[in-house]
Structure formats: C-alpha cells, structure tokens
Amino acid sequence: MPVADAKDGPTIPKREAEGMDRSRHMEDELREQNQRFSAAVENMSHGLCMFDADERMIICNGNYLNIFCLEASVIRPGIRFLDILRHSVDIGIASQTADELYAIRKPYIDQAKPSTYEETLSDGRIVSISHRPLALGGWVSIYEDITEQRRAQEDLKEQHRRFDAALANMSQGLLMYGADGKMIVRNRRFLELYNVTAADFPLGTTHREALERLLELGIYTEIDVDSEVAKTEACLTAAKMHSAYRHLTDGRTVLVTRRPMNGGGWVVTFDDVTERRRTEERMTHLAHHDTLTGLPNRSMFRERLDLALEATAVTPLAIFSLDLDRFKAVNDTWGHPAGDWLLKSVAERLQRCLHNETDVVARFGGDEFVIIQFNFKGIANAEKLAKRIVETIGKPFRDKNREMHVGISLGIAVFPDDGGDADTLLRNADTALYRAKSEGRNQYRFFEPGMDAMVQARRALEIDLETALPRQEFDLDFQPIMNIASGEIVGAEALMRWHSPTRGTVAPDSFIPAAEETGLIVPLGEWALRKACTAAADWPAGLRVAVNVSAVQLKSGSFARSVISALAFSGVPADRLELEITETVLMDESEAVLRTLRQLRELGIRIALDDFGIGYSSLGYLRRFPVDKIKIDRSFIHDLGNRDAAAIVRTVIGLGAELGITVTAEGVETEVQLDILRGNGCTEAQGYLIGVPSTAAEIQRLLKSRALHSQTG
Structure with a gap:
C-alpha cells in the first residue's frame, strides 16, 4: 500500500x-x-596520526600537532606524509631533512608488524614513535614525548652510578637486607674487611645464613646466632639503631651497626675500629693511672671510693691522706730524675704495705698519695697500717751510689664517723694530714672535730677575697705561646695574680678554689676577661689571648653575655679570644654548659681543653664536644724523658692531628723538650723556654718587637 x-x-x-x-x-x-571515535582520538594522552595506503593523512589529534609544533590549518586530512615531514623541517622542529626523516621512518612503516623507535627533535625533546599497520592498507602512528621519562631514567642511572661509587669507596663494610630478610646489597669493603668472597655471601642470603657463614669461616668464634637474629628483629620492631662490638679471631674489633629502613628491611655497617679501640683503651688506662708510678690516679680513686660508699652503706672504711716529708730536698739535691725514681719506689713500698688486696693506693700528684682501707676493723687496725707505712717509707732508699732519706705524714678519716661522702672524707683526711705535718712530720693523725684551724684559715681567705676585687688587688700576667713550626708568637695566656697587702702575692692554686666555692669566681672571671681583651686590643693583629674559665663561671647563666660584653668593650674580634676549660667542665655533662660553649664557638671564639690527660681525659668528651685545642699538661712535658710520658705525648699529638685539633704543650723549659715536640708534630709550645709570665706592658713590648722583627726579617 x-x-x-x-x-x-x-x-x-x-x-x-x-x-x-x-x-x-x-x-x-x-x-x-x-563523533565518539574523534572524541576518543582527541582526548588521547599521546599524539595519534592515521594514514591510508596512499600515505595520505586520514585523521590526527591535537597532541600530535602539539608534540611537533604543527598547525591544524596546514596539517589537514589528505595531506601526504612526506609533505608533513617537509613542513616539520620548514618550521625547524625536525633535526634532519625531510628525505632523511622519510628514509628513517619508511622501513618501520612498511613492516607488516608493529614497530617502535625514538626520534630526537631539534629542541632536544625525545619522541617515541610507534607504527601499527592497518588491515586495508596504511598505518596508524602513536607519538609520545618521553623527554622527562628519559631524564628520569638518566637521573636514576646517575643515582645508581653514584650509589655504586659510594658503596665501592666506603670505608665501612655494608650489607642491605630487604623487607623479606634477604640480602639485596653488599659492598666491596665488606668482603675486604672479612677477607671473604662474593661467592661466600651471595645476594639473597638471609641474615641467619650470613651469621652462620661467618662462624663456619672461623671469623667469629663467640656469637649466638639465635640471639643475634632476635636482636635484629627487636631493632626492627623498635625502629631503633643498634650497635655492638665484634671481636674477630684475628684480634681485630669491628663495630657492627644495624639501622632499620623506612618501608622495611635494614642496613648493617661494619667498621674496623681496632686502632680506635686500642687508642681509647690506652687513653682510658692513661686517664685512670698515674704515668710515673702506674698507680690509680685521682679519677680512678674517686670512682672506687664513690662505688665503695654506695655499696657499703654502713661498713666502715678508712681514708689515708699521705704526703712525703723532705721530698723537695731530694729534688733540689739530686735532681728531678732522682725524685721520679724515689716516687716510683715509694709507690712500690706503699703497695707492699697493703695486706688486703681490695685496698687501693693512688697518687694524686707530686708527692701526694691516698689510700682506701676497705678491711677496716677499728682504730687499731688503721693505726697498724699507718705505723707500717711510716716505718717502711722511713727506711733509706738506695739508687746506685745514692742514698735518699724521706719520711711520710698521714692523715686518717673514717667512714661514716668522719664523713658520709667522698669529699668530706678526703677533706677531713687532708685536715688531719695538715695537723700531722704541723706537729713534726713523719707521723700520723686521725681526724678530730676540733681540727678546724684550716677551716678558719679558709674562711679568712674568703673574706679577704671578697674585698680584693673592689680594692683592685688583682692583676694579670701574660705568658707567650709559640707556633713550633714557624717559631712565631701566636698569642699569650692570661694568668691571674693576687697581690694582697696582708698576704703578699697569693698563688692562683690557693685562692681560685675558694673563689669557686664562694661564687666570687664569677665577678672575678668577668674582670679577667675584660682586662685580658683590653690588653690584647693593643697587640699586633691576629695574636690570640687565652683566658682560663671555670665550670662555676659557665654555669652562672650570664657567662656568654660577659664574654660578648668584653669583646665589644675592647673591640677585639671573637676569633682572637681563646677560652681554656678543664676536663671537669665536660665531665659535668651539663647541657646548659655545653650549649653556652657551642654558642660562643659559633661566634668564632676558640675553646681549648686545658691540662689534658691528668684527670678525666676520655675520647668520649672530645666526641661529645669538639674543641679547637687541647693543652698537654706540664707534668707530661717535664717527664718527656720517661718512656710512658713520651708515649702519652705522642698519642695526644697524634689524636690532635687526626681530629684536626691544635695541640699546645705546656711547661716547655728546655730545647730538648722543644725538639722532641717538634719532631712529633706538636703545634704550639708554652713555658719558660718560650717566655716567662710578664706584665701587660712587658708582653705588649715583646709582641710588638717580635711582630716588627718578623716584618723586617
């Protein structure tokens, strides 16, 4: 229809x-x-261009045009492939001629299978081009700008190269384990450190297998594999680093450190610390023992006494403070070598006097010795030991053709009757010793509460100290410091002097402790800082001034301000000021003190560790606070002829060189000492050979004279 x-x-x-x-x-x-196809093509993240069998373009997207900087009005459907290449050459994006480009691309296009290659444009960009043949003839091309990808790959390769170089040049051995517990990285130093091959520890080895292999190879002898694996697991669980020393069968010591990684797995480093440990052990021994006699020193004695007081609680013990009589006469008559021999002989006799192996005899310095009698059974027991010591030391000492006669005085304090802490016991034993010496020497006295004369004398000293600063009784002398290599004076140390109208010239050792105990050291120290900086302002440029600083000053809270004020008042640059601290400052472990020192150091002020080696020396203090200078105590320089003392000096100088720290030798009095120090690479020297302590005016004339001589010489 x-x-x-x-x-x-x-x-x-x-x-x-x-x-x-x-x-x-x-x-x-x-x-x-x-429309959907066109939209899909246009929204592709890569460039796309399709050609028919006659090499005419059917379609392209905007990304294709953008990659090659082409215009859509020119690159229209129907344009021939070769014409596109010619246009690329015309606009300058192509790095070759059109015919060359066509010759390069045509073989890939004609392949009956997909093909991909890369092309570098004239602006340096890298484009990946992929061709795919079409069933009815022609092809489709995909274009991707891979410049950033290539750069990232190259950066990654460079990172890998640097990582490999770092691994290969590490001073430490390294193993890295993945989250699955298998080894994924192993460096050459690990193999060298343990003298093993890569075949012994292939990648993929588990932590347990590595430990077992070290045991099998005889590298470790005493190690519990299960325990070590458990420690690693605990380390990973807590996300904390764990370090332990491993002693190898060949005598070396390796520090093994495990560090968890983010995302799982962990890194193990192996550091051969054999020499460092030996040095630390040697330094620890030297720090706790007197170099001349081999006896415990003040530091070790205090440790033993403190531990004993904590442990005994109510068990009595006795402290003996001993001082030789007529020792100065031996030194004056026979010389210091004879005095040193005598001190060693006295130490040996004192040790023989102790019948209880737990008792301790120590040398505090000079001719001062101290004993702890642990097996204390009453006054009679202590008297018996005291009499034995007086009798033994009173016997003649014969060395070659010389016969020396000395005596010994003792003061005894008993715990807990005469004091409940180490300081009180030692102070009361010293008080009793003073009484023994004042009553004729070569005898002993027990402490009695009535022995307060010394306390009264100390109080009188403190009263005089309180008025000494306002009365301008203090002054500063300066002792020059010389660079050993150049022979030039590089600065001077300020030394405090007290000229009392009633006491005469009072030695610093006599009034500084009292000033510290009363707190007077704070204003006194501020005065010394300002006075020293003012004097240094008139010195030739570049010369440093060193000022001694006590722990009490550093704890005052105003110390940093007083230093900055002294520099501002004098106009002296911060890098010309050197603050000398003792090891007790670092031993105190006060964060406030360390923070103050760091603040001053950041301003350019140099920090020197004075009297290094006589009390509490430890590499740990230098690790915790890196100083600019260490000063070797004069006692070691005086004993340079002694093999042990010379070894200590060499060790300290080597330590300074290793850490980049200036080393100054104090108490240099002879050319022989200076030559030894120069031969061992010591940086600076200070002592009577270099220059005696002089007034500010005298040191100024000396420094200006040396500076003028240096300029004209």
Missing part, C-alpha cells in the same frame, strides 16, 4: 520507505560512532 508524503507529495511504497528509514538510522549511528 502506498504511503503519502508528509506534504502530500508523491506516494512512496511502504517497503522503500522503511529502507530509507533504516538508511537514515545507520547514517546517524555512523555519524555518532565517528
């Missing part, structure tokens, strides 16, 4: 009309598919 047109036109057979509807529907569907 015919169908009428909507406008009453000619009628169309029904079947034909239905066919036309289907055709229009298909056209709409095709148009919609084309």
Whole structure:
C-alpha cells in the first residue's frame, strides 16, 4: 500500500520507505560512532596520526600537532606524509631533512608488524614513535614525548652510578637486607674487611645464613646466632639503631651497626675500629693511672671510693691522706730524675704495705698519695697500717751510689664517723694530714672535730677575697705561646695574680678554689676577661689571648653575655679570644654548659681543653664536644724523658692531628723538650723556654718587637 508524503507529495511504497528509514538510522549511528571515535582520538594522552595506503593523512589529534609544533590549518586530512615531514623541517622542529626523516621512518612503516623507535627533535625533546599497520592498507602512528621519562631514567642511572661509587669507596663494610630478610646489597669493603668472597655471601642470603657463614669461616668464634637474629628483629620492631662490638679471631674489633629502613628491611655497617679501640683503651688506662708510678690516679680513686660508699652503706672504711716529708730536698739535691725514681719506689713500698688486696693506693700528684682501707676493723687496725707505712717509707732508699732519706705524714678519716661522702672524707683526711705535718712530720693523725684551724684559715681567705676585687688587688700576667713550626708568637695566656697587702702575692692554686666555692669566681672571671681583651686590643693583629674559665663561671647563666660584653668593650674580634676549660667542665655533662660553649664557638671564639690527660681525659668528651685545642699538661712535658710520658705525648699529638685539633704543650723549659715536640708534630709550645709570665706592658713590648722583627726579617 502506498504511503503519502508528509506534504502530500508523491506516494512512496511502504517497503522503500522503511529502507530509507533504516538508511537514515545507520547514517546517524555512523555519524555518532565517528563523533565518539574523534572524541576518543582527541582526548588521547599521546599524539595519534592515521594514514591510508596512499600515505595520505586520514585523521590526527591535537597532541600530535602539539608534540611537533604543527598547525591544524596546514596539517589537514589528505595531506601526504612526506609533505608533513617537509613542513616539520620548514618550521625547524625536525633535526634532519625531510628525505632523511622519510628514509628513517619508511622501513618501520612498511613492516607488516608493529614497530617502535625514538626520534630526537631539534629542541632536544625525545619522541617515541610507534607504527601499527592497518588491515586495508596504511598505518596508524602513536607519538609520545618521553623527554622527562628519559631524564628520569638518566637521573636514576646517575643515582645508581653514584650509589655504586659510594658503596665501592666506603670505608665501612655494608650489607642491605630487604623487607623479606634477604640480602639485596653488599659492598666491596665488606668482603675486604672479612677477607671473604662474593661467592661466600651471595645476594639473597638471609641474615641467619650470613651469621652462620661467618662462624663456619672461623671469623667469629663467640656469637649466638639465635640471639643475634632476635636482636635484629627487636631493632626492627623498635625502629631503633643498634650497635655492638665484634671481636674477630684475628684480634681485630669491628663495630657492627644495624639501622632499620623506612618501608622495611635494614642496613648493617661494619667498621674496623681496632686502632680506635686500642687508642681509647690506652687513653682510658692513661686517664685512670698515674704515668710515673702506674698507680690509680685521682679519677680512678674517686670512682672506687664513690662505688665503695654506695655499696657499703654502713661498713666502715678508712681514708689515708699521705704526703712525703723532705721530698723537695731530694729534688733540689739530686735532681728531678732522682725524685721520679724515689716516687716510683715509694709507690712500690706503699703497695707492699697493703695486706688486703681490695685496698687501693693512688697518687694524686707530686708527692701526694691516698689510700682506701676497705678491711677496716677499728682504730687499731688503721693505726697498724699507718705505723707500717711510716716505718717502711722511713727506711733509706738506695739508687746506685745514692742514698735518699724521706719520711711520710698521714692523715686518717673514717667512714661514716668522719664523713658520709667522698669529699668530706678526703677533706677531713687532708685536715688531719695538715695537723700531722704541723706537729713534726713523719707521723700520723686521725681526724678530730676540733681540727678546724684550716677551716678558719679558709674562711679568712674568703673574706679577704671578697674585698680584693673592689680594692683592685688583682692583676694579670701574660705568658707567650709559640707556633713550633714557624717559631712565631701566636698569642699569650692570661694568668691571674693576687697581690694582697696582708698576704703578699697569693698563688692562683690557693685562692681560685675558694673563689669557686664562694661564687666570687664569677665577678672575678668577668674582670679577667675584660682586662685580658683590653690588653690584647693593643697587640699586633691576629695574636690570640687565652683566658682560663671555670665550670662555676659557665654555669652562672650570664657567662656568654660577659664574654660578648668584653669583646665589644675592647673591640677585639671573637676569633682572637681563646677560652681554656678543664676536663671537669665536660665531665659535668651539663647541657646548659655545653650549649653556652657551642654558642660562643659559633661566634668564632676558640675553646681549648686545658691540662689534658691528668684527670678525666676520655675520647668520649672530645666526641661529645669538639674543641679547637687541647693543652698537654706540664707534668707530661717535664717527664718527656720517661718512656710512658713520651708515649702519652705522642698519642695526644697524634689524636690532635687526626681530629684536626691544635695541640699546645705546656711547661716547655728546655730545647730538648722543644725538639722532641717538634719532631712529633706538636703545634704550639708554652713555658719558660718560650717566655716567662710578664706584665701587660712587658708582653705588649715583646709582641710588638717580635711582630716588627718578623716584618723586617
């Protein structure tokens, strides 16, 4: 049946009309598919260009045009592939001619399978080009700008190269374990350190297997594998580093440190610390023993006494303070070598006097000795030991053709009757010793509460000290410091002097402790700082002034301000000021003190560790606070002829060189001493050979004279 047109036109057979509807529907569907295809092509993250069998472009997207800087008005459907290449050359994006580019791309296009290659544009960008053949002829090309990807890959390669170089040149051995507990990195130093091969420890080895292998190879002898694995697991669980020393069968010591990594796994480093440990052990021994006699020194004695007082609680013990009589006469008559021999002989006799192996005899310095009698059974017991000591030391000492006669005085304090702490016991034993000496020497006395004369004398000293500063009774002398290599004076140390109208000239050793105990050292120290800096302002440029500082000053809270004020007042640059501290300052472990020292050091002020080696020396203090200078105590320089003392001096000089720290030798009095120090690489020297302590005016003339001589010489 015919169908009428909507406008009453000619009628169309029904079947034909239905066919036309289907055709229009298909056209709409095709148009919609084309639109979807075009949208998909246009929204691709990569560039796309499709060509027919005649090498004419069918379609391309915006990313393709952007990659090659092409214009849509030029690159239109129907344009030939070669013309696109020519246009690329014309606009300068191509790095070769069109024919060269065509010759490069054509073989890839003609392949009957997908192909990919890279091309570098004239602006340095790298483009990955992939061709895919079409079933009816032609091809489709995908273009991706991989410049950043390539750069990232090159950066990664460079990082790997640097990582490999770092691993290969590390002074430490290194193993890295992944989250699965298997070895993923191993450096050459690890193999060298343990004298093993890569085959002994292949990648993929577990931690347990590595430990077992070290045992099998005889490198470790005493190690519990299960325990070590458990420690590693605990380290990972706590996310904390763990270090332990390993002693190898060949005598070496290795510091093994485990460090957890973010994301799982851990790193193990192996550091051969054999020499460092030996040095530390040697320094620890030297720090706790008197170099001349081999006896414990003050530091070790205090440790033993403190531990004993903590442990005994109520068990009595006795402290003996001993001092030789007429020892100065031996030195004056026979010389210091004879005096040293006598001190060693006295030490040996004192040790023989102790019948209880737990008792301790120590040398505090000079001719001062101290004894702890642990096996104390009453006054009679202490008297018996005291008499034995007086009798034994009173016997003649014969060395070659010389016969020396000395005596010994003793003061005895008993715990807990005469004091409940180490300081009180030692002070009371010293008080009793003073009484023994004042009553004729070569005898002993027990401490009695009535022995307060010394306390009264000390109080009188403190009263005089309180008025000495306002009365301007203090002054400073300066002792020059010389650079050993150049022979030039590089600075001077300020030395405090007290000229009392009633006491005469009082030695610093007599009034500084009292000033520290009363707190007077704070204003006195401020005065010394300002006075020293003011004097140094008139010295030739570059010469340093060294000022001694006590722990009490550093703890005062105003010390940093007083230093800065002294520098500002005098106009002396910070790098010309050197503050000398003793080891007790660092031993105190006060964070406030260390913070103050760091603050001053950051300003350029140099920090020197004075009297290094006589009391509490330890490498640990230098690790905790790196100083600029260490000063070797004069007692070691005086004993340079002694093999042990010379070994200590060499060790300290070597330590300074290793750490980049200036080393100054104090108490240099002879050319022989200076030559030994020069031969061992000591940096600076100070002592009577270099220059005696002089007034500010005298030192100023000396320094200016030396500076003028240096300029004209």
